[in-house]
Each structure stands twice: as structure tokens, then as C-alpha cells.
Amino acid sequence: MKCIYCNSEAELTSSDIITYAITGAKLTKSFVCKTHNAFTNDNYEKKFVADLDFFRNHLGLTTRDGKPIQYKADISVDGTELHNVKISNRESLYAPKEVVAGFDDSGNKILMAPMEKLEKISKGKASAVDISDVTLHKTITADSFLGFHAVHSIAKMAYEWYCYVNNIEEFKAEYKDIVDYILGNNDGDFVDIIIDGNYYHAIDQLSEIGTNAFFQYDDVDGYRYVVFDFWKTIAYRVRICKLPHGATIDTKAFIFELYLYHIDESKSKTVFGAYSLDSKRKTAFVTIKPKNVTIDLWRNFVKRIEKIMSTMVLSVHTLKREVDELSSKLKKYDAGIIDVARLLGFEENNVVTTIEIISQLHLNKDKYDVTKSFNQNLPIILNLDSDTIARTQEDKMEFIKSLVAMDKENKLSEYIWNGIHVFNEIYENEMKLTK
Ligand SMILES: [Zn+2]
Known part of the structure; x- marks a missing residue:
């Protein structure tokens, strides 16, 4: 076995193919060297995951030692708006053991705690608020899902998943472009967003909130792709390599083998298809570059992401x-x-x-x-x-x-x-x- 980024045989470490923080179902393999494991983690995944803390908490994902994930959100309490308040669950807000800290609209630090505790800290400057009417809100920012750290993390997971399912255990010349992209040596368009209504209709029948689903396929444009459907919110299409010479594609029907990794640690597999109704050579899905996602398109994704908050798996x-x-x-x-x-x-x-x-x-x-x-x-x-x-x-x-x-x-x-x-x-x- 060699590193799938550099062919090093030294210091191979177990790589989380799907970043552990976004899945219940673990998928690991020792085919990445220490240097490249640290590179993708430090440069992309840490930031990507931190942006998702709020959703990870709501999906019931926990820290490695089983604790609830803390996140920052805005709360309104008794007419005051507090920003960037660190929260782990509603109890930490309503019956705080510790002091709850946030910032008001003018950037002043605001502390919230039981009165007796607060009076000690503030020496009498504290005022009482009614916490019976606390509301919590979170702005869903496109950058968390479509920005630099997100798409590079997605590309890394797609490439490693591709190597995993195809038993590829070394770096090969045909993967030079995607590997260079992941390692930050070029910035081509390797990750697109699927905006195809037919696709989302199909996946909605097959996947669940919080499930990560993957499949690979060859398209009529001469490329091989991996699609990564993230938590049943957004589907990313990642270009892995050019098709091998002589590969033929059925332009009328695409059959995909879908691998599902669920939040409750289980894994499953299913098959689905896409059929073209006209005979013109069309790619399997309608896609768009992440930077071209319009506000209207983003609104549709926000609706899908919001389901995380109102759903229990x-x-x-x-x-x-x-x-x-x-x-x-x-x-x-x-x-x-x-x-x-x-x-x-x-x-x-x-x-x-x-x-x-x-x-x-x-x-x-x-x-x-x-x-x-x-x-x-x-x-x-x-x-x-x-x-x-x-x-x-x-x-x-x-x-x-x-x-x-x-x-x-x-x-x-x-x-x-x-x-x-x-x-x-x-x-x-x-x-x-x-x-
Ligand atoms: Zn390496």
C-alpha cells in the first residue's frame, strides 16, 4: 500500500475517508501518509466542520468522547439580541450552570446567568431579564457549504472514497489533476453543484436527513465523476479523471450504485437510474459552479438544510x-x-x-x-x-x-x-x- 497522494510507503496513517465529524458511519483506510493526512485536515476539514457545528448538534452527532457538540448561535431574550452565544443544548441556555456569554448589537459583551451568580461577578450592575421567551436563531451562510474549505473538503472525501471502493492503493498519473487540486497546486473547476430537480426527487426517496450518499459514474463529456450527496442537503459532483480509452457510455440510461452512510452508524447500498428522454447526448445531471449559485438557488438549498432542525432521525x-x-x-x-x-x-x-x-x-x-x-x-x-x-x-x-x-x-x-x-x-x- 502507498499514499494515494504521493506514493510514499512511509508513515501511512488511517484516514477518515468521510470526515469523522460529519458521519455516524465510520469509513477508514490506511492509504494516506501522515503529511497528507495532516494537510487536508489542517487546511480544509477543520474549518469546514467548525462551520457546521450547529447542524452537527441537531443531527445528534457528538464529539469523539460522546459529548454534545457546542455551537454558536444568536438568541433574542426579553427584547435584547445576543450574537455568537456558545450553546450545547437548550438546557445550557435556560438553566445555565456556567455563565452564558454573547455580544449585543453594539458589540458589548453581555453575560447571562442565575442572578445570585451574576451579582457576584458584576458587583450590583446586573439587571434581571425574563428568560421565558428566549428564541434561538442561526443564519445559514452559503460559504459554509459552497466556500473554499467546503468544496476542497468535499473533493478530498470524493477522491478517497473513489480509491476506497475501487481498491486503488497508490497514486496514479490519471489522478494527477484532482490530486493537485486537493493539494492546492491548481484551482480548476473540479467540484460542481447538482441543481437538477429530477436528481433531488430521486435522492429524496432513497436517502435520509444526515445520511452521506456516494456514487460514481462515467459521463458523455468524457469524464468520470463521484457524486457526494451531503446529509441529503446538497449534492456535489466531483471530477475524478478522464475516462479510460475505449470506455463506452450508454447515453440513454444511467444506472448508479448508491452507497449510503447513515447517522446511526449503519451502512446500506441501493441502485437507482436516470433515463434521458431525448436522444441528444446530454450529461447525466444539470450542474452549476459553486460560485455561480444564485440567491434563488441558494434559497432552495436553505429549505433542504433547515429540515435538519425540525427532523429527528x-x-x-x-x-x-x-x-x-x-x-x-x-x-x-x-x-x-x-x-x-x-x-x-x-x-x-x-x-x-x-x-x-x-x-x-x-x-x-x-x-x-x-x-x-x-x-x-x-x-x-x-x-x-x-x-x-x-x-x-x-x-x-x-x-x-x-x-x-x-x-x-x-x-x-x-x-x-x-x-x-x-x-x-x-x-x-x-x-x-x-x-
Ligand atoms: Zn502522501
């Missing part, structure tokens, strides 16, 4: 993690250590959604077919048409109101425990099925 594993956390909180709630607001994670989307799902499981437990998998049962129990659950803000608020009412009547604990017990039975059943 459902798998028995992600749900197990949430249910375990909920169980330990519920014990504290039963013991009178925490109140209903803390139990609900200050209306954290995943906490509320988890309670909703497990209570549906409890309510419909007679309909659950123990011979089938969790994901086969879910659509029937929850009336869903996919493996993600998305609720409107109004639905969520109605549900929270009903939970708060149960808290007043001392019925909430039993209601949630019922759901937890049913879920744990289902989880054990699932483990038996997959053995």
Missing part, C-alpha cells in the same frame, strides 16, 4: 440513547430534584419527540409485530411515510401543553414510564432479531 439506536437519558431525568423528576421544564429539556426537540414516540408505542403496542423490525413497525404505529419524524411548531406546542397539564395532575411520570417500558421491551426484541 429515527432508528432504534438513536431512540435508545434518548430514552436512556430520559429515564435518568425521570428518576430525578420523581425524586423532586428537577421540575417539569428540566424534564422536558426546556422543550428540546429530541426530548419532546422521544416522549411522543414512546407514548405512541405504548398506546399502539397491540399493533406491534414482534417478528418484524422496529423500522418496519414504525410507519404503522406512527402513521409515517418515512423514517424521519417532522412536526410543525404548533403540533409540538400542543403536545407540550398536554404534558404540562399532566404534570399538574401528577400523571406525567406514569405516562412517560409506560412509554419507556414498552420501548425497552421493543429494544430487547430488536436485539434478538438482529442477532
